[in-house]
Amino acid sequence: MIHRTVYMSRATRLLTDIEAQDLADRASESNKALSVTGLLLFDGRRFMQAIEGEKAAVQDLMARIRADPRHDMIAIVSDGPAARRKFGIWSMSYKRVGEGCCTTGYLNQVKTQMVDIPDLDLRAAFIGFAKLAYNDTLSDQENPEKTSDKR
Numbered sequence: 001m002i003h004r005t006v007y008m009s010r011a012t013r014l015l016t017d018i019e020a021q022d023l024a025d026r027a028s029e030s031n032k033a034l035s036v037t038g039l040l041l042f043d044g045r046r047f048m049q050a051i052e053g054e055k056a057a058v059q060d061l062m063a064r065i066r067a068d069p070r071h072d073m074i075a076i077v078s079d080g081p082a083a084r085r086k087f088g089i090w091s092m093s094y095k096r097v098g099e100g101c102c103t104t105g106y107l108n109q110v111k112t113q114m115v116d117i118p119d120l121d122l123r124a125a126f127i128g129f130a131k132l133a134y135n136d137t138l139s140d141q142e143n144p145e146k147t148s149d150k151r
């Protein structure tokens with residue numbers, strides 16, 4: 001039996017794409033050693049992450065992630081035992097969603113990446129997150145005031 005935790009959180013400051021990519025690369029490297037697999041989406045303001053593996057490894061990692069000052073407002077989406085891995089091919093797949101991806105093609109890309117995840121609830125949660133980021137981007141573009149307070 002493996003353990004899986006899925007959560008969403010808010011970046012405490014604007015991370016650059018390079019910082020976010022660096023975070024994901026380090027996470028991937030260290031997860032490999034712990035046999036932890038998962039998926040991390042980041043829309044520039046919010047994270048959504050699934051981590052799965054041996055219970056102790058996931059709980060230890062979750063404690064470290066919780067203590068990380070780069071994010072707060074951590075909301076657990078699901079947490080518990082699972083029969084098998086759903087993200088088994090990725091030590092930590094990372095995808096930047098939203099900004100700069102203002103076409104429906106980008107949503108399809110996220111959906112394509114999710115296609116291997118057999119759990120419909122889990123898939124819907126990640127696609128919903130990506131869709132929200134996409135809608136945010138649209139309304140930011142339509143509303144110049146909102147765009148200016150983002151900077």
Ligand SMILES: Cc1cc2nc3c(=O)[nH]c(=O)nc-3n(C[C@H](O)[C@H](O)[C@H](O)COP(=O)(O)O)c2cc1C
Pocket residue numbers: 009023026027028030031038040047049051061064065066067068070071092
């Ligand atoms: C959104 C987010 C996701 C993270 N995901 C992971 C992860 O999957 N694996 C990991 O080792 N570190 C991850 N980290 C980094 C950890 O919080 C922590 O910085 C890292 O494990 C090093 O911990 P340590 O300084 O206590 O050794 C993540 C951080 C954030 C902000």
